[in-house]
Amino acid sequence: MKIEPFLLERWMTRHETHVKYDIAESGILPLTVNDLLSFEPEEARAAALEALLRLPLGYSEARGTAALRSALAATYTSVTPEQILVTTGAIEANYLLFNVLLDAGDHVIAPYPAYQQLYSVPRAIGCEVSLWHVGPETSYRYDVDALERLITPNTKLIVVNTPHNPTGAMLSPADAQRVYSLAESVGAWVIGDEAYRWLSVPEGDPFAPPVVDMGARGISVGTLSKPYGLPGLRIGWMAGPPDVIKQCWGMRDYITLSPGKLNDALACLALRHHDQIVARNREIIVANLAAASAWIDARRDVLSWTPPRGGLLALLKYDLPIDSLTLADTLATEYSVMLAPGSAFGYEHHLRLGIGQQPGIFATGLAEAGKCLDHVRQA
Numbered sequence: 001m002k003i004e005p006f007l008l009e010r011w012m013t014r015h016e017t018h019v020k021y022d023i024a025e026s027g028i029l030p031l032t033v034n035d036l037l038s039f040e041p042e043e044a045r046a047a048a049l050e051a052l053l054r055l056p057l058g059y060s061e062a063r064g065t066a067a068l069r070s071a072l073a074a075t076y077t078s079v080t081p082e083q084i085l086v087t088t089g090a091i092e093a094n095y096l097l098f099n100v101l102l103d104a105g106d107h108v109i110a111p112y113p114a115y116q117q118l119y120s121v122p123r124a125i126g127c128e129v130s131l132w133h134v135g136p137e138t139s140y141r142y143d144v145d146a147l148e149r150l151i152t153p154n155t156k157l158i159v160v161n162t163p164h165n166p167t168g169a170m171l172s173p174a175d176a177q178r179v180y181s182l183a184e185s186v187g188a189w190v191i192g193d194e195a196y197r198w199l200s201v202p203e204g205d206p207f208a209p210p211v212v213d214m215g216a217r218g219i220s221v222g223t224l225s226k227p228y229g230l231p232g233l234r235i236g237w238m239a240g241p242p243d244v245i246k247q248c249w250g251m252r253d254y255i256t257l258s259p260g261k262l263n264d265a266l267a268c269l270a271l272r273h274h275d276q277i278v279a280r281n282r283e284i285i286v287a288n289l290a291a292a293s294a295w296i297d298a299r300r301d302v303l304s305w306t307p308p309r310g311g312l313l314a315l316l317k318y319d320l321p322i323d324s325l326t327l328a329d330t331l332a333t334e335y336s337v338m339l340a341p342g343s344a345f346g347y348e349h350h351l352r353l354g355i356g357q358q359p360g361i362f363a364t365g366l367a368e369a370g371k372c373l374d375h376v377r378q379a
Contacts, residue, residue, distance in 0.1 A: 160190060
């Protein structure tokens, strides 16, 4: 397979380990193992730690342990553990699904801008990819009428990402059901990249049900990276029809084989404390959303945005005579602030902001970014 460079990942690799103020990060502030253990009742913490320390670090069950698959299945309405395949992040789940479901020449519809994998991998397979725009031209919202115009009798797959990376757009429950019905009418699959599930924002939009719960043509992809603050575990999954799960499992034998055993155990621990993690996340989101809104409002002459309706991300539009890659590099190298260039998503004069960072670091990062913008404006 010949595939185009992953622009965002290449850019982030240059800066993410060097900056002090990463306010482009796409996930919520990562948890520590101590944080996870602190969610346990005090009388159970020592036993939980001892169980982790005694865990043999051998191979784990290839599709994910029954305990983890059962916990994940329970987050859906109509999914059994046999319909879950645990993967190395959502990125592996998507990759497997594209390669199992698609052949060269198939028609695919994917959101744009988006996490580049969602359209680049189908292109590399040889598919005809139509882009469903969710950007300035749609006021950073999903337009299902536009999607309907893209669908053909030959459409094989529609990819949905809600809450949306990088705009924070949301599909309403009614619109999500309409998307599923449109796909079903032509016999297409729907993959729901639901990486930002459970990450609601103040006065945001209601979440649509997971795609897998809508019918037999729906497949949901999830991860603990973004909503649980556990990207280092590399735990993702897919939930879908048993025959699709079986085929993806067979392909996975040639790639990563199985999730890490310790990662699986820590994931089970995290899922036991879902409500506490959601509450912790909400405190971070509330603080950072307020800080970002005030910061942008104070710079209305050069900045504008549509706040996220869900998830953690939004695109900032700026009115300055500098391209986004140069501005993002300047922010990183001279101000130690990470804001991702809009050009990595196909939109110039935009920067991607993430509101999942530790609030003190987030506020300082905004202040430093403001100094950079002031300098550029005065130059």
